[in-house]
Amino acid sequence: SQGPDPKAEQRNEFNIGWSIYAGWMPWPYAQQAGIVKKWADKYGIKINVVQVNDYVESINQYTAGKFDGVTVTNMDALTIPAAGGKDSSAIIVGDYSNGNDGILLKGANQLRAIKGQQVYLVELSVSHYLLARGLETAGLKPTDVKTVNTSDADIVGAFGSPQAKAVVAWNPQLSVMKAQPGVSEVFSSAQIPGEILDLLVVDTATLKANPNLGKALTAIWYETVALMQRQDAQGKAARAAMAKLAGATPESFENQLSTTHLYTDPKAAVTATSAPALVKTMTQVRDFSFSKGLFKGASSADAVGIAFPGGKTLGDPQRVTLRFDESFMKLAADGKL
Amino acid sequence: MSALLSLRDIWVEYGDKIVLERVDLDIEAGSFVSIVGPSGAGKSSLLRVVLGQEVPTRGTILLDGERLKPECGPDRGVVFQRYSVFPHLSALQNTIFGLECAKAPLTARLFGGARRRAMAEAEEMLRAVGLGDALHLYPAQMSGGMQQRLAIAQALIKRPRILLLDEPFGALDPGIRADMHALIMRLWRDYSLTIIMVTHDIREAFTLGTRVLALDKRRHDPHAPHRFGATAVYDLPLRRRADPAPSEEAAAETSQQNDEEEVGNG
């Protein structure tokens, strides 16, 4: 119903897209548990939380203007909407992957053994980034391995083939493959903490015109996260419900959560977003993305501008299209929602 | 002379095979033209050209003095040599089809009284061709002769100005054939149709026709048999416009026998 580039206008109905991933399961749960409605009502708006089964398609739909916000990793936020000229604001830094992404080998337990192998992974994704970082730490060159693009839905099945010996994946697929006999994890995102971030990004223009949207979303998020962190029956029930929504067993879901560093406390999230480490991480990520040709037609990695809290920018300050915006998390931290 | 149908220098060729060459014909309204000739001479091809199904390679056809459009129309009815009827319609539906097309341009189906009237007319026609017991059979359930009679009924019920018949009675036994002769003569007279009929039965050609055309090759090159086409080698007007009633036809058959021998050996 909305145009390709929603002009900065006031509206009161919004669509947020999400896809299945341990760090994003609070969204559908909040929808079902009525938390979304509660906060949306408070701010006099309506929020539809829409599931997209295919992660890439959810980002594409956001980029195309069908969603006002979407759950996405920092790298994909940069390479898809931001590189496509869509000015996006990351208003919630929900977690970072702390072992949720990993490199698996069959019949070897050393990352160096990956040399010369065919590596099955979703190319140009955070998996690809993780592989690059892993090779770096092991002193290998990117050309030492051959990558085979594999769809995330099929990667577990593909790894079942005797031919596939090396794979890079994220959860829940990662844990399923890790459980197979003879498979060992040789590198994981736990070794590069804070580099793979899971965000909620919102269209900047829409956010400017409707600050209530940002407030409502942040409020929903932290109430839900607080609930799921509780170690009582209520928290357990919430986590079980999320597991079910993700198609996982409660045990498997707990497992996935254990390798997800959730910023349950908004203060921690604000700190992480404002820290200089984020600038360093994003520099690495964008350099990697540029080297892979993800900034179409750009002559340098600076073509896409990234803004950080406190007015810092990376790249072309005239063309900032990805903004880390801590202001709403700060409101939550200050209890002003 | 104002003929209903005029063929001027008609040639029909398939690839480099010449089937008909220099056919010139004038057919008057109300005439009954029998066409005879050996198998493969081009009789069916001639009918297809007159029907508008095929365009002659050369030459023009005039209908009422106007150039014939290369398409078929309800003014020219046809019974094909390999009698074909619509396989998805029963005998009655096949027969009624022409009436429905004329009266219901949009739905091509009739309802209520109009439908009952059309049904009655179709039933009468089917009974006339001896299919009164087979109204609801599909063509696949009929014998060869029955299908042929159905095709005749289907064409006759429209009473077209020009009726083209390609060996219409080939698959019929003598009894039914005589009935069909009577039927066609009655309709021909009552509705002053113009009929062009191909037949191999020379007696039939002479009994029914007011004019008999024999189609054959004038020349024959044994080394290139396909280089010469057929044309009308005999054209016998019989002047039988005001003839005895159809019931007397059968009796007339024997008297015509001499003509048959003549042409048969000619």
Place this chain on the structure above:
Amino acid sequence: MSALLSLRDIWVEYGDKIVLERVDLDIEAGSFVSIVGPSGAGKSSLLRVVLGQEVPTRGTILLDGERLKPECGPDRGVVFQRYSVFPHLSALQNTIFGLECAKAPLTARLFGGARRRAMAEAEEMLRAVGLGDALHLYPAQMSGGMQQRLAIAQALIKRPRILLLDEPFGALDPGIRADMHALIMRLWRDYSLTIIMVTHDIREAFTLGTRVLALDKRRHDPHAPHRFGATAVYDLPLRRRADPAPSEEAAAETSQQNDEEEVGNG
């Protein structure tokens, strides 16, 4: 009596429609049986049953005293009423097909000398039916009569013990028809075939046949016309086994004409 073919109490029914009832027949080896009868009587159905294409509802058929298997075989050749040939084969290929099947069980194709011999034989047969100029035409490029002759050539080249002909000369002009009569009589005599032929031409039935069967309904219920089937109402043996040579057949035609009138009005 040791007949070649014996039909015992044959019934053919379609749904509740009885087509043939209580047909009892013995056909001797070497006979030429003509079958006549009104359109829709069940002549083609009878041939189909003898051919093995259809299983009679009741009754048994014995061939050489043994029960007939419900399948066709090279001992029984056929020319269908709606003469059908293989559309994807040229005239020559259609004719040669039967020879190839017999001699090359695996490839159904002949090569080298065997092929040349078969081609020569097929060409001769095609020339005999007047298709010498049409060897390489596909059926779709032939006239109706040409296709019918091709079907005849295709069946005759196999010289089957029993030959079933369903109005084989229906689409042929008198000249070619006479040639075909001569051809079939020659083959019948030379290879002592047994022929069963359906025809509507009563003169033809009597000229060619050694025995004429008329198929018709014995009883007729005007309110339920489908409740009675046809059977052999006349069975006329003609005793013409040692007859004049084929060239004399034509002359014999006229002398047979009386028989025709008899049955025609019977």
Place this chain on the structure above:
Amino acid sequence: MRWVNRHARRGDRIFLGALPILLLVLLYLFLAAQRHAANPMDKILPLPGSMADAMSVLLFQKDQLSGQFVFWADTLASLQRLGIGLGIATLSALAVGLVLGVLPPVRATFGPLVTAIAVIPPIALLPILFIALGLGETAKVALIVIGVAPVMMRDIAAYVAGLPREQIVKAQTLGASSWQIMIRVALPQAMPRLLHAMRLSLGPAWVFLISAEAIASDVGLGYRIFLVRRYLAMDVIIPYVAWIAILAILMDAALTVASRRLYPWAHGASH
């Protein structure tokens, strides 16, 4: 007796037809047992027991959140999408096929376009499809239609264009206009072929349905299959696929019976 002439009796036919399928099931069980002997935790070829366990939850336990029996909700959602998609595809195939088949100028104009659409793989243009039609039911139904209809259209058009020319000529001599030829000659004769085309399209239609549900959905047989595929839960996938096969075979049989009942003239042996 030659093999061409051997016709099995009705009862035998059912037995014969079931035989190879049963053998395949046995082969599966054998392979699964073998894999489980080697690795008792094997997930790829689950044993019937674990399939039954996994399915009984989906079959008989209400989902707490949605209050529905998951399996039945999936089935209903998928059948609905499939029905609408196949229905639209069939109707448009009939309409377009008839017009293209009967009217040469229309065939000349739109034939190449239909061919182009038929050969463009719709899944390559998914982003555009979803952007144009949203992520709701419309897009899923549209994917089925776009995937299945052009092939059917081309088939019907070719069939209608191939009707014996005599019939068209005959109809014209009986006074039929182009429109009347279309609805009274071509349409009824195209119907059995349309049902045949529908039968052949059932497989592709399921493929497109599942592809659509894999991308954007929250209920449906394809959604569930892709959801649990992340965990390699073959104990759910295999029963779901078997269920899809059963549904499709039932539809196939229903179409066959419908064709025989409605258009007996197209099935009776002619002579």
Place this chain on the structure above:
Amino acid sequence: MRWVNRHARRGDRIFLGALPILLLVLLYLFLAAQRHAANPMDKILPLPGSMADAMSVLLFQKDQLSGQFVFWADTLASLQRLGIGLGIATLSALAVGLVLGVLPPVRATFGPLVTAIAVIPPIALLPILFIALGLGETAKVALIVIGVAPVMMRDIAAYVAGLPREQIVKAQTLGASSWQIMIRVALPQAMPRLLHAMRLSLGPAWVFLISAEAIASDVGLGYRIFLVRRYLAMDVIIPYVAWIAILAILMDAALTVASRRLYPWAHGASH
């Protein structure tokens, strides 16, 4: 003149056929220009200029890693897979279709199995396919074959079973065995239909090829499309899809011409 009888001339036909496609291209350009007026960075409907830029890199610049021209390497890999897959599918469809169509006992035994395989969506059972066939070319070709062959088999089988019974009877009276009927009567007459079925299968074959390449691959048109879909590079996807369409249309035309040349008896008007 009635529309049924209007036949456009050859030259006109090409013009008429190109018209709607040109109009669609114009519509696209209009929409794209509109979107770009609103957002000059729009990625969804790229303008021809940016498509040309994106493609020229793939067309004319050697990839540093592989040392190949990406576009041509993709085309070659995909055409090879498609060719092998469609070839195997066609041959097996011919063999199975003939046997099922001609021999009723075989049809009774294996017909239901073929139906079952035809309606099972192969993409739902990928894990089993991977175990059986690995992740290499075999699996990709197999997916095309499994996706396309059963529909073709059923079509050919139905066509052969529907050959006029007179022909089968006639062949038997000429002494033909079941085998001879198969190779001399059914096979040649099934060939034009087989080419027709191949034409109809081109679309689905591309779909399965692209699906296969989307799953696990490192070269191919489908691989590139799904890879660049990650950053919504419609400026690559649209030219790739157009290229696929052009290739498919060329194949379609080649098959049409081949059928007319090889089987003239099946195309000439009969009377």
